[in-house]
Amino acid sequence: MVEHIVLLKFSPKTTIEQKQETISRTLLLKEVIPGIMDIQQGINFSNRSKGFEIGLTVRFEDRTSLENYGPHPAHQEVFAYLQEIGVEDIIVVDFEF
Structure with missing residues (x-):
């Protein structure tokens, strides 16, 4: 299995409603992207x-599932929304266990 960890930093102009919308959109990815075993997201x-x-x-079945996740159109839509609302920095860590 593969664990994918992401931390997001936003512009001061990004609203709490936009952050909640990010979470809602991201959690739906489990329903449309193959290989996602579990997904959790929340505000720090x-x-x-x-x-x-x-x-x-995000917990994936394997590395191939993680590799397919990035370019998937549903993931790209969430990423475009992040850019639209003012994401300023992202940290990503992936590990296999």
Whole structure:
């Protein structure tokens, strides 16, 4: 299995409603992208986040599923929305277990 971890930092102009919409759109990816075993996302409440506001974890069956996720049209739509609402920085970590 593969764990995909993403941290998102937004512009100060990004609203809480836009962040909630990001979460709603992302969670729907499990229904349309093959190979996603589990997906979780939420707004950070810790003061240790260095400004990153949303955390995402996606568990995939294997590396091939992860490789197919990035270019999938549904994922690309979410990514385009992130850019539209002012994502400023993204950290991604992937590991196999």
